[in-house]
Amino acid sequence: MNLTLHIWRQKNSDTPGKMEIYQATNVDEHMSFLEMLDVVNEELIGKGEEPVAFDHDCREGICGMCSLVIDGRPHGPEAGTTTCQLHMRKFKDGDIIHIEPFRAKAFPVVKDLVVDRSSFDRIIQKGGYVSVNTGGTPDANAIPIAKEKADLAMDAAACIGCGACVAACPNAAAMLFVGAKTSQLAQLPQGQPERLARASNMVAQMDNEKFGNCTNAYECSAACPKEIPIRVIADLNRDYIRSSLT
Ligand code: SF4
Numbered sequence: 177m178n179l180t181l182h183i184w185r186q187k188n189s190d191t192p193g194k195m196e197i198y199q200a201t202n203v204d205e206h207m208s209f210l211e212m213l214d215v216v217n218e219e220l221i222g223k224g225e226e227p228v229a230f231d232h233d234c235r236e237g238i239c240g241m242c243s244l245v246i247d248g249r250p251h252g253p254e255a256g257t258t259t260c261q262l263h264m265r266k267f268k269d270g271d272i273i274h275i276e277p278f279r280a281k282a283f284p285v286v287k288d289l290v291v292d293r294s295s296f297d298r299i300i301q302k303g304g305y306v307s308v309n310t311g312g313t314p315d316a317n318a319i320p321i322a323k324e325k326a327d328l329a330m331d332a333a334a335c336i337g338c339g340a341c342v343a344a345c346p347n348a349a350a351m352l353f354v355g356a357k358t359s360q361l362a363q364l365p366q367g368q369p370e371r372l373a374r375a376s377n378m379v380a381q382m383d384n385e386k387f388g389n390c391t392n393a394y395e396c397s398a399a400c401p402k403e404i405p406i407r408v409i410a411d412l413n414r415d416y417i418r419s420s421l422t
């Protein structure tokens with residue numbers, strides 16, 4: 177199939193960007209979206225032009241690095257799918273596709289389609305972990321955990337930290353991400369000692385990073401490639417309120 181691509185080009189965060197038009201020809205429906213961009217880039221390099229910068233790593237939906245807004249939707253048109261797992265069979269010959277970076281004040285553009293998501297790292301550094309002296313490896317079943325709790329923790333732990341929730345939110349809020357990270361640990365006995373301080377400190381850092389506030393648009397969960405449920409935001413809000421009462 178042949179496609180027309182409108183791609184955001186931006187030299188760096190200090191330079192204004194704009195959409196540029198490229199033709200992608202002989203695109204195979206079995207290609208992933210990123211493989212299609214690889215072919216476009218090889219052609220640009222062959223012509224002596226600057227290739228389009230975009231983020232990726234695992235290309236199998238687990239690292240959270242890919243981060244494109246495709247036709248206005250973070251990670252594109254397929255629900256529950258990262259950009260790297262999106263395939264060209266979702267498009268048809270002659271389509272015009274618009275490709276932009278994740279847009280949020282807390283995710284400044286580095287170049288073209290690459291944004292700086294280190295604000296997420298700084299939120300995690302404020303408590304997205306359990307502080308324990310690990311010693312030797314404990315037996316897997318040494319601390320019994322109810323199946324229901326384990327399932328809730330695993331659902332929240334599916335978050336890959338991609339930031340699509342922020343890009344989809346009209347307020348650029350990071351509540352789904354922070355809720356996933358806090359709710360995951362709040363379900364487990366090991367997460368209890370630091371539970372309320374974790375919620376308080378991570379929310380404070382989220383505010384410092386200039387993410388917006390949640391107004392229940394629910395766009396975050398709809399865009400999330402791991403389908404993190406909205407209830408993690410309620411879990412976070414409960415712990416945050418409890419932390420302010422202690
Ligand atoms: S909650 Fe979903 S959209 Fe947000 S960072 Fe985690 S995986 Fe990505």
Ligand code: FES
Pocket residue numbers: 231232233234235236237238239240241242258259260261336
């Ligand atoms: S490149 Fe790793 S999740 Fe897409």
